[in-house]
Structures are given as C-alpha cells and as structure tokens.
Amino acid sequence: MTVPDLLATEPERFLTEFFASLTEDVLGGDDDPVGPVDRHFTPDIVQISDGIALTRERLVAHMRPVRRNAVECRYEMHEVLAVGSRVAARFTLHARMRKGRTLATEVHFIGDFAPDGRMRRAHQLTRALPGPVEGER
Numbered sequence: 417m418t419v420p421d422l423l424a425t426e427p428e429r430f431l432t433e434f435f436a437s438l439t440e441d442v443l444g445g446d447d448d449p450v451g452p453v454d455r456h457f458t459p460d461i462v463q464i465s466d467g468i469a470l471t472r473e474r475l476v477a478h479m480r481p482v483r484r485n486a487v488e489c490r491y492e493m494h495e496v497l498a499v500g501s502r503v504a505a506r507f508t509l510h511a512r513m514r515k516g517r518t519l520a521t522e523v524h525f526i527g528d529f530a531p532d533g534r535m536r537r538a539h540q541l542t543r544a545l546p547g548p549v550e551g552e553r
Contacts, residue, residue, distance in 0.1 A: 419533040420501070427498035431505055432491060434533065439489045442479050449479035458536040465540050488512040503527050508545070520545040 422430045434456070441452040453476050457463075463470045470478060489511045496505040509521045522545055527538035 419529065419531055423498045423501065423503065423529065427503055427505075428493050428496040430498070430533075431496050431503055431507075432493055434529075434535070435489075435491045439491075442483055443486060443489065445483075449476050449483065453479060456534055458530050458534045461534075461536055461538075463535070463538040463540070465538075466542055485513055486511050487514050501529050501531070503529065 417425075419430070438452065438456045441455060442449065445452060453472060457472060457475060459472060461470075461472050461475065463475065489509060492508040492510065494506045494508065496503065496507075498504075503526070505523075505525045505527075507523050507525065509519075509523055511519045511521070513519065522543045523540055524542075525538065525540045527540075528536050530536050
C-alpha cells in the first residue's frame with residue numbers, strides 16, 4: 417500500500433508506524449543521528465514545536481540527547497485525521513528515561529508528509545502530563 421493510500425484509509429496506522437519507526441531508528445541505532453533524520457524527514461523539514469522552529473540541523477542536534485537519555489518511547493494515538501498528505505492528531509507520548517523516570521506528554525500535531533512517507537512540515541503543541549505515570553516506581 418502506498419503512503420497516500422495509507423493516509424487516505426488508515427491515517428492512525430500510518431502515524432503510529434511513522435513514530436514507531438523513527439523511535440526504533442533513533443533509540444536503537446548507534447550511528448550518527450543524521451541517518452534517522454534523513455530517513456524520516458525531508459531535507460527542507462521545518463517542525464515547529466511549542467513555538468520553536470526545528471530545521472533539519474536542529475532535529476539532528478535534538479536527536480543526540482534523546483538517544484542518550486531515553487530508553488523507550490510509546491505513542492498512544494487518541495485521534496488522527498488525514499486529508500491528502502496532511503495529518504492532524506492528538507496523542508500521548510510515553511517515554512521511559514535511562515535513570516528510570518517515566519514521562520507522559522500530550523501532543524497536538526498537524527503535519528504534512530511527502531509521498532515517500534517522510535515528514536516535510538509539522539506544527540505541534542505539547543503539554544507534560546502531571547503526576548507519576550502508571551507503573552512508575
């Protein structure tokens with residue numbers, strides 16, 4: 417199934433698989449983060465997160481501490497809608513950190529994807545969810 421077909425018929429599956437693949441690539445790899453960024457984002461990517469613009473170079477820089485500090489990330493999709501190559505979603509990112517802390521972040525996401533499945537534009541607003549997450553010690 418092509419990326420446009422998957423976006424048209426199963427946008428939740430597309431977005432879940434995109435973030436799962438990105439997470440596996442970033443957390444599971446030991447190569448330079450340039451590889452995962454280039455595999456998942458177009459060269460002209462601009463991701464605006466909480467008002468801060470992340471270009472390709474800034475995403476690469478962001479991946480280094482993510483790789484160093486996070487050991488596991490899981491995405492819980494709540495709502496996903498797609499029109500053409502554009503996706504709007506509300507989801508929770510659950511991250512387990514190397515020192516044992518678990519974080520949950522609510523994300524409101526609007527993105528645009530290239531026909532090959534790479535992200536080319538995104539805007540997201542995030543909010544840290546309060547309190548210990550279930551299963552945290």
